[in-house]
Amino acid sequence: MTTWAGRTAAEISAAVRDKRVSPREVVAEHLARIERLDGRVGAFRAVRARAALAEADEVAARGDFADLPLAGVPVAVKDNLPVRGESTRIGSAATPDTPAERDHVTVARLRAAGAVVVGLTHVPELCVFGTTDGVLGVTRNPWDPSRSAGGSSGGSAAAVAAGMVPVALGNDGMGSLRIPAANCGLVTVKPGRGVVPTGDGSTWFGMAEHGPLATTVEDARLVLSVLAGTEFGPGSGTLRVAVSLRSPLAGTTVSRPYAAAARDAAGVLMRAGHQVRRADPPYPVSLATASLVHWTAGTAADARALDPGRLTRRTRVHARIGRPFVSAVASGAGREKLRQRLEPFFAEHDVLLTPALARRSPKAGPWHERGWLRNLLANTAYSPLTPPWNLTGWPAMAVPFGTLPSGAPCSVQLVGLPGSESRLLALAGQLEARKPWRRTAPVD
Secondary structure, eight states, rough: OOOTSSOOOHHHHHHHHSSOOOHHHHHHHHHHHHHHHHHHOOOOEEEEEEHHHHHHHHHHOOOOGGOOOTOOOOEEEEEEEEBTBBBBOOOOSHHHBBBSSSOOHHHHHHHTTTOOEEEEOOOOOGGGGSSOOEEEEEEEEEEEEEEEEESSHHHHHHHTTTTTTEEEEEEEESTTTTHHHHHTOOEEEEOOTTTOOSSSSSSSTHHHHHHEEEEHHHHHHHHHHHHTTSSSOOOOOEEEEEOOSSSSEEEEEEEEHHHHHHHHHHHHHHHHEEEEEEEEOOOOOHHHHHHHHHHHHHHHHHTTSSSSGOHHHHHHHHHHHHHGHHHHHHHHHHHHHHHHHHHHHHHSSSSEEESOOOOOOBBBSSSGGSHHHHHHHHHHOOOSSHHHHHTOOOOOOEEEEEETTSSOEEEEEEOOOOOHHHHHHHHHHHHHSSSOOOOHHHOO
16 A cells, blocks of 8 residues: 655646546545644644545545646645635634634635645744744744744644644744754745735735745655746756855854754765855844844734734734834835845855754743743844844755754754845755655654
């Protein structure tokens, strides 16, 4: 008997199109895995078992498999994106438990491509923090359940890493795709601004982008193509790659395992024929302040319509700090200034390679019950390398590379100018081909 849980989205869709397996069989097997494992992982806020099986049958009845790049592929959706018939809680007791009338545009595109939504995944309240925990649940890293899966797309990342779905949908406003992907050994792409439609809802003043979480570069490219409505080619040619081990935020440092991973990845790319050299982007000293201002202002805007008495204390404080900055952040002037400062660096280098994180994620637990400052310091200490690329709006990836001393995955980050998604995917594919990673955590 062929097992479909743990297979890639590309493998599943090919098998469904060839009629070697039905969408119902694939979805039923993944639902059984969710039922068996999610009590330990905590990836899902809601599982759509009956609805997902019915939708799998609808896919089977469509008869246009050749035109369905995700035929019968089970997907999980981050719980800040509306799914028709399901409530969108965004990790909070302050949000209404009212079913959405229609799908978010990204969910609609996945379904149009033949995917089946099996559930909605946990997020920290209002998707603010880099650990996924809150009043609705705590999500653990399947590779090391003592650690957080990261955030804010932590539930989606954990679901993929545990093999409960082959791919998942998330989004990234200050690293919310790349942080959990790096923790959970996954490939992700935060596309550049405008590549994937943002649709209705919060975009943190244009800093947040929707993207895939996957176990292979092929799957990441496949899902990104569906979300964007355009193909991303394989990319080619010799590239000028800058390698930076420096934290963009003053006062934070990169730990030895993550620095070593970036150095080793640079060596792989050099042997692949690319021009690789050490070079640090000219990060401004003010970057830490700018990141905090934009981060808190985004939360302030999201919290305006909610009852503050039903928000957790760390979220209330975060929003209160950001309120005075909303107008200034909305103008976009600070982000344009940062782009102008960094553009000359990318005129000399095609791609920037950095560690994806500075250190492993914090211990899993009720971070939502802890003080705002403690959360801020924990988040900043381990994930200082992602925010600059939300401020610029440029594409960035997290790619598994090597392992930590604990045996959990390590990861690197690739960054490029607008329009370089295919180039980044090509480099990620070369890293994957030359140093393959274990795709699924040993949670069985």
